Amino acid sequence: MTVDSIKNEQAPTYRPERMSGPKARPHTIALLLPTLNEIDGLKAIVPQIDRSLVDDIIVIDGRSVDGTVEYAMAAGLTIVTQLRPGLQRAIFDVARSLPHDYIIEFSPDGNCKVDQLPELVAKISEGYNHVIVSRYLSHAVSEDDDVVTAFGNWMFSRLMRPLAPFAITDALNIYRGYRRDILLDPDFEFYMWGPVLEPLVTGMCALRGRSAAEIPGDEPVRIGGETKRSILYNGSMILLMIARLYLRKFLGLRL
Numbered sequence: 001m002t003v004d005s006i007k008n009e010q011a012p013t014y015r016p017e018r019m020s021g022p023k024a025r026p027h028t029i030a031l032l033l034p035t036l037n038e039i040d041g042l043k044a045i046v047p048q049i050d051r052s053l054v055d056d057i058i059v060i061d062g063r064s065v066d067g068t069v070e071y072a073m074a075a076g077l078t079i080v081t082q083l084r085p086g087l088q089r090a091i092f093d094v095a096r097s098l099p100h101d102y103i104i105e106f107s108p109d110g111n112c113k114v115d116q117l118p119e120l121v122a123k124i125s126e127g128y129n130h131v132i133v134s135r136y137l138s139h140a141v142s143e144d145d146d147v148v149t150a151f152g153n154w155m156f157s158r159l160m161r162p163l164a165p166f167a168i169t170d171a172l173n174i175y176r177g178y179r180r181d182i183l184l185d186p187d188f189e190f191y192m193w194g195p196v197l198e199p200l201v202t203g204m205c206a207l208r209g210r211s212a213a214e215i216p217g218d219e220p221v222r223i224g225g226e227t228k229r230s231i232l233y234n235g236s237m238i239l240l241m242i243a244r245l246y247l248r249k250f251l252g253l254r255l
């Protein structure tokens, strides 16, 4: 048996397309899809993604048991299983180990619209350190909010404004792209108590005077699956994180 015939025998039935986009893009970008039993969302979203927009698409899985991983494999995506529990650590650990200049966080549960990706990538290419898809900027709306989450999102975004030299209308949305080195700042882990990753990215950009921009983008309702977050716990930890950033910015205290 020749080497070629072995290669042919073992060739995967699905050949992923090259994910390198047009070389006009000045930065490398990894699109991160966190999943925990998100098969319905993944099936609806993945076929819609224009893979040429980013350099890699990485599914960060929290040990799904509903076929999420099998589906992602068949779709030719890179899959990484998280080591530490919690969505924020899953993204943090994987993102820190990647070689890309930028990461884009994308929730494949239907909350993030695929057709917003080209604008997000274009805005990143303008050189901003951080670009958030804001559900509350201009014409954008969240169809996924209830009264409590709408108030929480408004309040936390409002509270973060005095910390930042840039405008903030949405400090919490997962849908955002940012320079990966923001996560390598030693203070990032210091302030990352609990599920605060996304607002902390905003907060660290504010503290360090890094450039940030928002683009408006609707948030549709989730497709199937279930929410895994606890509003009360998440809200408390975000409030604590903002309080610590206030101490740092206005009193110089690193507590």
Ligand SMILES: Nc1nc2c(ncn2[C@@H]2O[C@H](COP(=O)(O)OP(=O)(O)OP(=O)(O)O)[C@@H](O)[C@H]2O)c(=O)[nH]1
Binding pocket: 034, 035, 036, 037, 038, 060, 061, 062, 063, 082, 085, 086, 087, 090, 107, 108, 109, 111, 144, 222, 226, 227, 228, 229
């Ligand atoms: N790897 C990993 N993914 C997770 C974990 N928790 C949630 N996810 C995924 O992260 C994405 C966002 O999680 P959600 O629970 O939907 O959180 P959310 O978007 O704030 O909540 P909803 O408004 O209900 O959609 C989804 O694709 C989830 O499947 C986790 O612990 N590990």
Ligand SMILES: [Mg+2]
Binding pocket: 107, 109, 111, 222
């Ligand atoms: Mg969601």
